[in-house]
Amino acid sequence: MSHFIDRQSLWRLPLFALLMVIGLAVSSNVLAQADPEGEAATAVPALDADTWRQVRSGETGPNFRDSRADSDYNLINASGETWRQLRNRWVSPFGLIAVGGMIVVIALFYVIIGRKDLSAPRTGRKLLRWPLVVRSLHWTVATLFIVLALTGLNLLYGKFVFRSLFGDAFWASMISASKVAHNYLGPLFGILLIVLLARVLKHNWPKKHDIVWFMKGGGLVGKEHVDAGFANGGEKAWFWVLATVGIVVIASGLVMDFPNYGQGRDTMQWANILHAVGALGLTALALGHIYIGTIGSEGSLEGMTTGYVDETWAKDHHNLWYEEVKEEAVGEEQLAREREGDSGDAAPTRPS
Template identity: 70%
Template structure:
């Protein structure tokens, strides 16, 4: 691993740790403030007496009647909220767990039956620059935030069924408070970086005619013969890109609606934003498991490209042959002392997008 890459990983890890510690510190302060009896009493809703109930029943609203919902004309019992609860608990949560569990089972089964995709030919020792430092930094930043958001979101949705019985109400409540603060604070950062990375990689992920052949061959798993044609991004990578550009942006927009409830959205808008956010996030998490598997354990040579920026010439030929034909003249022989160090790649390499 090159020295610049080592320092990049170090500073990214340090920054992430500071964000986590800051979020946990804030959540602890909030929890202590909520536990202060005097503060709780000062902000408590006045007692509901018989007069208030008569006002509610008659539809009147007086000085003693409180409704914290924005622009609300609901009765005391909110049928819309119950509909949202039923959709979330009976449909979204169970099927989200089924989707993620099914994807994990498919990955394990695929690995046991097919195994890792090794290179068909020996490595050449010649390297091609595939990802610049900026591109790798964007990728790992978005990927790290995605994983943290996915884990914290799963904890918010399913954590009460796992951790509450194990640790009890007090620990579980503190855990959920910290999880919620972490999720809410890093969500907007993820949204901004996602828009940047989608804009940067748009041209590389535009559909081409040869993408259909890639799908018909299952990315090279179906049939015999040479690997299907692929440019800088293959058809599978383009599908992941457009999922992020559609479902991912839907998750980001709905997350902003939930994160900033002071811009005019009413209770119904918040409830539907929550449903959209959960469906999109659970679906992306399931697909992301496949993306992570293919880019790490599933395919030889893929992870080192995003880790170092360079890929072996053999890997480029087999997986992205159309891109290789355009970039092969820029290959660097790692065994030649006269060649520049791989750790000092140019910031704007002359390569096809």
């Protein structure tokens, strides 16, 4: 009986030895993973300074490159570091100086000089300045601009303010909503801005009297009114800034919004820099535009809300235009009757 048991046990010895070998192999891998230095030593050949110089210079083979999405960038992305330095050391401070500086200038201007009031009492006779289609385009573009400016500022600076105030959970939801709104409303803003610029282009061609307007600071220098047509020098300057810088901001935004048309990382990085600098500059100038069109100048806001301006306002700010259309002025009572009859902007005659 014992002889039978011993013979039966002999075949288990090779099986036990095989299990021991497998166990030792598995345990050695586990120990290697638990030891990062040991793992690096067995998984990667020695990485010395010369190897990293090769990686940076682009002379290494495919094992040192990012091959995702047909990319051929090195694992050390020098252009990405350049972009980061530009964004953090130059673009972000520029935005704070431009936007914050404009707010300070506007506040000082209002305190020292104050609102520009009309030079004489209102006559009660109105001139049509902005038809309904232009007003609708203006307010739509203005609303989109404000939303994009706020979400863009949040993307650039918000983490330094709201994250510390409200915590990570609120901040994550806020930044996600800002990014979605910015990405989807940006193209719509671009389309409508181009339509608006095309609609008012005829009023914004430079004229000789615009030079005098700038030399006299729009009327701040001297006591006489400065000649201006339908649009004065400042309004024309704002138009052409939008038509140049604004188009650059739109184009660079589209490059980042649709990254599936073959543009590489370098293109995306430069588009980001151009977009940020242009948008921050426009935001600063827009604050001045908003100030002048609202509390900074009596009667200016009425033109873009009702479409009509008083004769006195037209003579003060756009005297050359007033001389062209003064015969078309209508009284407030007549306008009221037309509005009651659903005439809208259909005045008896329109300015040319």
